[in-house]
Amino acid sequence: MAEARGDLLEIDGSFGEGGGQILRTALTLAVALGRPFRMRRIRAGRATPGLRPQHLLAVRAAAALCNATVEGDRIGSQDLLFAPQCRPTGGDYTFDVGATEAGGSAGAVSLVFQTLFLPLSLVGAPSRLTLVGGTHVPWSPPFHYLAHVYLPAVARLGFAADLALERWGWYPKGGGVVHAHIRPRQHVALDTPSGEGAEPTLDWTRRGRIAHIWGISAASNLPAHIIQRQKAQALETLRKAGLRAEIDEVEAPAVGFGTVVFLVAEYERGLGGFTAYGALRKPAERVAEEAARELVRSHETKAAVDEHLADQLLLPAVLAGAAVAFTTPRATDHLRTNAWTIEQFLGTRVDIEPHPTGALVRVRGAGVA
Numbered sequence: 001m002a003e004a005r006g007d008l009l010e011i012d013g014s015f016g017e018g019g020g021q022i023l024r025t026a027l028t029l030a031v032a033l034g035r036p037f038r039m040r041r042i043r044a045g046r047a048t049p050g051l052r053p054q055h056l057l058a059v060r061a062a063a064a065l066c067n068a069t070v071e072g073d074r075i076g077s078q079d080l081l082f083a084p085q086c087r088p089t090g091g092d093y094t095f096d097v098g099a100t101e102a103g104g105s106a107g108a109v110s111l112v113f114q115t116l117f118l119p120l121s122l123v124g125a126p127s128r129l130t131l132v133g134g135t136h137v138p139w140s141p142p143f144h145y146l147a148h149v150y151l152p153a154v155a156r157l158g159f160a161a162d163l164a165l166e167r168w169g170w171y172p173k174g175g176g177v178v179h180a181h182i183r184p185r186q187h188v189a190l191d192t193p194s195g196e197g198a199e200p201t202l203d204w205t206r207r208g209r210i211a212h213i214w215g216i217s218a219a220s221n222l223p224a225h226i227i228q229r230q231k232a233q234a235l236e237t238l239r240k241a242g243l244r245a246e247i248d249e250v251e252a253p254a255v256g257f258g259t260v261v262f263l264v265a266e267y268e269r270g271l272g273g274f275t276a277y278g279a280l281r282k283p284a285e286r287v288a289e290e291a292a293r294e295l296v297r298s299h300e301t302k303a304a305v306d307e308h309l310a311d312q313l314l315l316p317a318v319l320a321g322a323a324v325a326f327t328t329p330r331a332t333d334h335l336r337t338n339a340w341t342i343e344q345f346l347g348t349r350v351d352i353e354p355h356p357t358g359a360l361v362r363v364r365g366a367g368v369a
Contacts, residue, residue, distance in 0.1 A: 013042035016337030020055050024115045025341040027062040031119040036083035050076040054107025058115045061095045088119040090127040097133030106174035108140030109133040121159050121185040135169040135176035144262045149273035157320040158188045170258030204326035207304035208268025213245040215263035220254035226284045230261050233288035241296040261291040270304030301329040303357035311335040318349050321365035331359040
């Protein structure tokens with residue numbers, strides 16, 4: 001558990017899911033709140049424990065925003081001290097995940113973006129980011145998820161950015177390039193419940209009717225029939241479930257090889273994104289099946305947001321100072337661990353309850369934005 005010593009927060013990096021999300025959430029809150037922390041046992045249970053290139057870049061990038069004093073910022077470190085010295089500063093920043101490790105890395109630029117996006121949204125002036133590394137890699141949101149699921153969702157809370165994909169980056173070569181223009185957070189009109197003193201809310205507990213399903217079948221430096229087969233199989237799998245979709249074929253410019261099927265389900269009051277990647281000797285049809293079946297499973301629960309968006313909504317909700325409620329297919333370890341990390345900085349802000357759709361999540365804003 002975390003324990004405050006003076007103004008320094010002590011955090012156990014092996015708690016719960018025990019991955020890099022604890023670190024990224026702590027960095028975001030430390031920069032936004034000016035709160036120093038020491039984290040021990042970082043990724044202690046992983047096959048390769050400690051900081052990996054994308055985690056190290058997140059630390060150094062966050063430190064650049066607030067001139068932080070940092071100790072333990074090296075590959076493999078399981079002990080990190082991070083102490084902001086000033087409020088976050090907007091501007092133009094370029095960060096290369098591959099530059100943190102000899103030979104380069106396909107570390108996820110999306111995770112670095114999410115670490116920096118919220119603090120930069122709070123500085124009152126626009127900022128620009130150029131991020132180099134993996135744009136479509138396993139265990140992280142692909143670029144298209146950020147652009148078409150995460151950002152539209154957090155826009156409801158006043159957070160906004162424009163993203164541009166210059167070059168795709170696949171595992172293991174990376175080399176992708178993403179440009180982001182981050183705008184200052186705007187106060188937006190939310191639902192206003194009746195009752196004196198009631199907080200404005202974002203209510204995504206009942207998703208309503210399906211509005212649109214769309215997606216892409218993309219590949220880099222591979223035969224065109226792979227893109228076509230992925231698209232055909234995804235459409236057929238969705239058709240069998242009674243769902244219609246529009247899927248575009250994309251030949252993606254990149255330095256390496258890779259394939260992806262990415263699908264979006266848009267509802268009246270809800271949203272979900274679903275991704276599957278190709279791999280050596282993995283048929284195109286299997287890639288498509290994985291993404292489409294994940295969408296179908298989520299759709300059948302009647303939950304409003306997908307399980308990945310659920311944990312990604314917590315920080316924006318807390319920092320926006322609004323009361324937010326949403327349903328999701330299940331309470332993942334990522335969700336519970338993210339809620340716990342927020343609690344270490346701000347007290348209990350997230351309640352997770354069983355629900356017919358899977359889980360009901362309620363977030364109470366801290367009003368720091």
